[in-house]
Amino acid sequence: MGRFTGWVAAAALLVAGANAFADEQAELVETSKAEAGLLIYSNLEPEFWTAALKKFNAQYPWIKVETTNMGGDLWEKYYAESSTSTRTADLILTAGVDRWLEFAEKGEIVDYVSPEASSLPDWSRPLPGLYTASVDPIIIAYNKFVVTEDKWPKSVADIAALAPDYKGKVSTYDAAANPFGLSLFWTWDQNHPEGWSQMEAIGAASRPERSAGTIRDKVISGEYALGMFLSGVNIPRLSAPEMSSIVGWAFPADGTMLSMRGLALTKAASSPASAKLMMNLLLSRDGQIALAKNGLTPYRDDISNDDVPYYSLTAIREQVGEENIFIVEYDPELMTNREAFSQKWSAAFFAKK
Numbered sequence: 001m002g003r004f005t006g007w008v009a010a011a012a013l014l015v016a017g018a019n020a021f022a023d024e025q026a027e028l029v030e031t032s033k034a035e036a037g038l039l040i041y042s043n044l045e046p047e048f049w050t051a052a053l054k055k056f057n058a059q060y061p062w063i064k065v066e067t068t069n070m071g072g073d074l075w076e077k078y079y080a081e082s083s084t085s086t087r088t089a090d091l092i093l094t095a096g097v098d099r100w101l102e103f104a105e106k107g108e109i110v111d112y113v114s115p116e117a118s119s120l121p122d123w124s125r126p127l128p129g130l131y132t133a134s135v136d137p138i139i140i141a142y143n144k145f146v147v148t149e150d151k152w153p154k155s156v157a158d159i160a161a162l163a164p165d166y167k168g169k170v171s172t173y174d175a176a177a178n179p180f181g182l183s184l185f186w187t188w189d190q191n192h193p194e195g196w197s198q199m200e201a202i203g204a205a206s207r208p209e210r211s212a213g214t215i216r217d218k219v220i221s222g223e224y225a226l227g228m229f230l231s232g233v234n235i236p237r238l239s240a241p242e243m244s245s246i247v248g249w250a251f252p253a254d255g256t257m258l259s260m261r262g263l264a265l266t267k268a269a270s271s272p273a274s275a276k277l278m279m280n281l282l283l284s285r286d287g288q289i290a291l292a293k294n295g296l297t298p299y300r301d302d303i304s305n306d307d308v309p310y311y312s313l314t315a316i317r318e319q320v321g322e323e324n325i326f327i328v329e330y331d332p333e334l335m336t337n338r339e340a341f342s343q344k345w346s347a348a349f350f351a352k353k
Helices: 001-030 051-058 073-083 097-107 156-166 179-191 198-206 211-220 232-239 270-284 285-294 313-320 332-336 338-348
Strands: 037-042 063-065 091-094 132-144 226-231 247-250 258-265 325-327
Touching: 037 073, 037 097, 037 132, 051 063, 051 270, 051 285, 063 132, 073 091, 091 247, 091 270, 097 258, 097 332, 132 211, 132 232, 132 270, 132 285, 156 198, 156 226, 156 270, 179 198, 179 258, 179 325, 179 332, 179 338, 211 226, 211 325, 226 232, 226 247, 232 247, 258 270, 258 313, 270 285, 313 325, 332 338
Parallel strands: 037 063, 037 091, 258 325
Antiparallel strands: 091 258, 132 226, 132 247, 132 258
């Protein structure tokens, strides 16, 4: 009898939860009809939005959605607009550990609890109200015409071993100039506390760049033999038949970092109901799969590689092992030690060569 009573109670909680979600959803839908569209600031190119917007517009055809691709400029634009009560972003979707920490410290994130939250891993919600839209696996790449097949790297350790033979033909992020790059090296160092000598070997042979796109293009052209710490959004391009004969790539076997693309409702939102509807879609299983159509990586446990054209996090875990997955966390220690760590990085990568 006790067990039966427990089942009944659990079922009642599930029904109550479903009813509460339905009531909230209905209220958001009605409120959104009086709002003036949805404005999203992001660092995504338009093609990454196509499938998700098609799905959103089918459900909420009255909500006009405008997305941007502004990179790091979006933060200052938001601050300037919100300070003068000018229309600004309702949602922000972008990477950038330091900028999100700053945004949260300024009180600009709305602590909205999405009904999808219970289906997401804890690490994907690093700050109150801050969610993860997708993860970017950080990869290595190499030019197959410059690096012989017997030397194609599978790890960062491989690149360190090859670096002396390719002096001036190795590249990675300029972490002194790019905060995202700095967060990658910080994460690597935190997980390889005895391995900085590898970075010194790579640094002595490298020419850092500010943009992963520049590194990718120069690896493709053969100007660089080896590229380290490229974003996984490059996987579709590097995997295309016409490209795969020129460039190879790999998830580093000694540690594949995952960068989280943050997603949050802004304090200055003019259309908060519409923003919540979009957020809930992007965090849902269907929304994650839609974002994955052009190469973003979904991270929900209920999404497998059979559901997406490229990689799911589940598939990456199976390939490299859970112990070799490193989350680029929202670590306040990076903010505290930024200057000292930047100097450490610069000593390795910009020492006289």
